[in-house]
Amino acid sequence: MKPTIRDVAKMAEVSISTVSRVMNSPESVIESKRARVLEAIEKLQYQPNSFARGLIYKKSFTLGLLIPDIENFYYTGIIRGMQDACIKLGYSLMICNTDRDKNRLLAYIDAFHEKQVDGIVFASDVMFPEYYEKLVRCKIPFVLLSTHSDEFEVPCVEIDDEEAAYDAVKFLIDLGHRDIGMIGFNHENSISGPPRYQGFIRALEEAGLEHNREKIRYATHRFEHAYHAAHELFTDYPDTTAVFCVADEFAMGVISYLKDRNILVPGQVSVVGFDNLRIANMFIPKLTTIAQPMYEMGCRAAEKLHELVTTGSVEVLREKMEHKLIVRESSRQR
Amino acid sequence: MKPTIRDVAKMAEVSISTVSRVMNSPESVIESKRARVLEAIEKLQYQPNSFARGLIYKKSFTLGLLIPDIENFYYTGIIRGMQDACIKLGYSLMICNTDRDKNRLLAYIDAFHEKQVDGIVFASDVMFPEYYEKLVRCKIPFVLLSTHSDEFEVPCVEIDDEEAAYDAVKFLIDLGHRDIGMIGFNHENSISGPPRYQGFIRALEEAGLEHNREKIRYATHRFEHAYHAAHELFTDYPDTTAVFCVADEFAMGVISYLKDRNILVPGQVSVVGFDNLRIANMFIPKLTTIAQPMYEMGCRAAEKLHELVTTGSVEVLREKMEHKLIVRESSRQR
DNA sequence: CTTTTCGAAGAAAACCTTTTCAAAGCGATT
DNA sequence: AATCGCTTTGAAAAGGTTTTCTTCGAAAAG
Structure with missing residues (x-):
């Protein structure tokens, strides 16, 4: 006993x-x-006994993190950052993987509610009214990470997706590419899909390359989809010399496809990724990509949530983090 | 309210x-x-209110998972499996990333104790007496995952590392390779290091290839180390035609090194990895590797812990899971 | 028609801690 | 000598649930 x-x-x-x-x-x-x-x-x-304590303080000193897909390398950096911040701030962290399943997500919110987590970080997914209302009804404070909401006023931490995509495409254009394709996220069920598309378009327009507008194929998060999307893209537009991918995993899928078709990267086609996952530096060729500060974003999200939990509000609602183009081996002057 | x-x-x-x-x-x-x-x-x-409930039941319906490095792709599969099993069994899951830091690990055990988790899954690391005693003193049940303890009697879930390594090396030998190197885990601070080494040696001896005994270099978990270890190996033994790596990440490091040296894989050198991470199927070339059932291992660990928590003991102490050789593109007949 | 039995539901104790309130002790002030 | 104020301590309430113990009433048995 x-x-x-x-x-x-x-x-x-x-x-x-x-x-x-x-x-x-x-x-x-x-x-x-x-x-x-x-x-x-x-x-x-x-x-x-923390139960007796919790009963009195009505606080669990635990934060929840909701991520769509733990097998996506993107989240491991986020988790590390958030966990380190939690240690500093005196919280425990509860990580839940929704597998992009609505019911599962809702169930996790229930679990968080029951466990009385002090707050939730909600990563990457669209904040559907259903979620929002549930969270509000449960009175759990939450912040968004790598996503935002136009509909509701929710604190968030993210990068400037439009600008980042623009930078990537601009880079390809400056390299001399004139036939540029894109592998994007489906616009429904995706927050970063539209702004990255916008960035792509803006860069094209600025350079008078509107003829590329249609060279877009969509994929849903996974390597295999991107491989398939690349197949479609290059079947329809075989003259494409550069591809902007909205995720490093997509870039790997595209490069794998090109490899199977015996098209050289970067010799014949340049590919730019997005995220700068750890794997971007291990892949062959090493990926040119837009770096997101995942670790820092995880930290900031935790800190922001802490601010929200303790003071009831946040100083800046939408926090923008810096992105950065990292040039490696998958791109080349045309 | x-x-x-x-x-x-x-x-x-x-x-x-x-x-x-x-x-x-x-x-x-x-x-x-x-x-x-x-x-x-x-x-x-x-x-x-779960605090009030916990006070009565003296149970938190929460399990803890201790992993050494969340950025290692190996653990994402484990986490998914364990999380799914936890849902089925009615537990929440608390994941903590120790960064292979002893003090941090000890601090997490304290946190788990204070939060009264019902049990802990301890993954991959060596079970030092320090940890063991602390866990016992705190009376927290725990099971080992992908590791075991000779010193203490602790339930565990793992594969047969010796056999798996043997299978991998035997495969290379059957392919006609006679000059085989290995990139292994350091033996201190590693549980799977020694048995995989043993498996390598056994396969060599059985085939009368003892002259390869010394062709081993060690790395500590990361890609960069493996790259460096490959450099050492091929500097000392340039005639090596096949490399057995005890981790897929090592295999990628080795292949990257060979690529930089313009040595073709699998054309000139065959490389076999270990784990069958998701990335093994995305890498170029796709990796031949020993598959571990990570998802199932995560599940089993949770189930076993549940058994231990509820009944006070487990039916089989050491549970062996099946491994399997997966042949892809990084290996070839010599 | 009376007694027994059984089902349903309320009262209260228990779980363990923090915190408020009250009391006791004691030196200092009037 | 009586009062005041201060420090230190203990008693008790509060927090929300489960569960045991009782009680009440109705149905079954005699």
Whole structure:
């Protein structure tokens, strides 16, 4: 049986109030008793019961993180950042993987509610009214990560997707490419899909390359889809010399496809990815890509959530993080 | 204010006991009242307070998972499996990433203890006496995953590392290779290091290829180390025609090194990996590798822990999972 | 028609801690 | 000597649930 505060009190021959005080405001109890209590705590290996504590404080000192797909390398960086921030701020972290399943996500919110997490970071997914209302009804504070909501006023941490996509495409154009394709996210069920598309278009228009507008194929997160999308793209537009991919995993899919078709990357076709996953630097060829500061974003999300939880509001609603183009081996001057 | 069982009772005009019964043994309360209670619960969006519950049950219905490095792709499969099993079994899951830091790991155990997790899955790391004793003192049940302990009697789920390594090397030998190197885990701080080494040696001896005994270089988990280890190996033994790597990430490092040296894989050198990460199928060339059933191992670990938590013991102490050689593109007949 | 039995539901205790309130002790002030 | 104020301590309430113990009433048995 786990020792309770009562056992400590008995051993130290004081009341339980005194034991509690020793732990929470030690200066208020006289030296001699304090020493006895501390000794008893040590001897019994006493650890306060967090359930009893939670009952009183109405706080669990736990944050929840909701991610769509833990097998997506993108989230591992986020998790590390958030976990480190949680340690600093004194929280535990509960990570849940929704597998992009609506019901599962809803169930996790219930679980979080029941476990009384102090707040939730909601990563990447679209904030459907259903989710929003549930969260509000449960009165759980939350912040969005790598996503935002136009419909509701929710704090978020993200990069400028439009600008980042623009930078990537501009880079390809500056390299001399005139026939540029794109592998994008489907616009429904995706927040970063539209702005990245916009960035692509803006870069094209600025350079008078509107004839590429239609060279877009869509994929849904996974390598295999991107491989297939690349097949479609190059079947329809075999003269394409550069492809902008909205995810590194897509870039790998495209490069694999080109490899199978014996098209050289970057020799014949340049490919730019997005995210700068750890794998981007391990792939052959190493990927040119738009880097997102995943670790920092995880940290910021946790800090922002902490701010929201403790003060009830946040100073800046939408926080933009810096992206950066990283040039490696998958792109080349035309 | 969150609604409590009291509010539900008032609205349904019954006692709190009845409300409690509706939730825990509905058949014991009469239809009419049950309906009223259910309605009130629905209307108030009532959710029982898990602190109060925990206080009574002395259970948190939460399991902890301790992993050394979340950026290692190996663990994402494990996490998915374990999380799915947890859902089935009615647990929440708390994942902690130790970054292979002893103090951090110890701190997480404290956190788990304080949060009263019902049990812990301890993945991949060496079970140092320090950890073991702490866990025992805290009376937290735990199982080992992808590791085991010779020193202590702890339930575990793992594959047969010796056999798996043997299979991989045997495969290379059967392919006609006579000059085979290995990139292994350092033996200190690694559980699977020694048996995989043994498997390598056994396969060599069986084929009368003992002259390869020394062709081993070590790396510590990361791609870059493996790249460097490959450099050492091929500098010392330039005639090597096949490399057995104890991790897919090592295989990628080796292949990257060979690529930089303009040595073709599998044209001139065959490379076999270990784990069958998702990335093994995305890499160029796709990796021949030993598959571990990561998802199933995560599941089994959770189930086993559940068994341990609920019954106090497990039926089979050391559970062996099946591995399997997957032949892809990084290996070829010599 | 009375007694027994059984089902349903309420009251209250228990789980463990923090915190408020009250009391006791004691030196200092009037 | 009585009062005041201060420090230190203990008693008790509060937090929300489950569960045991009782009670009440109705149905079954005699």
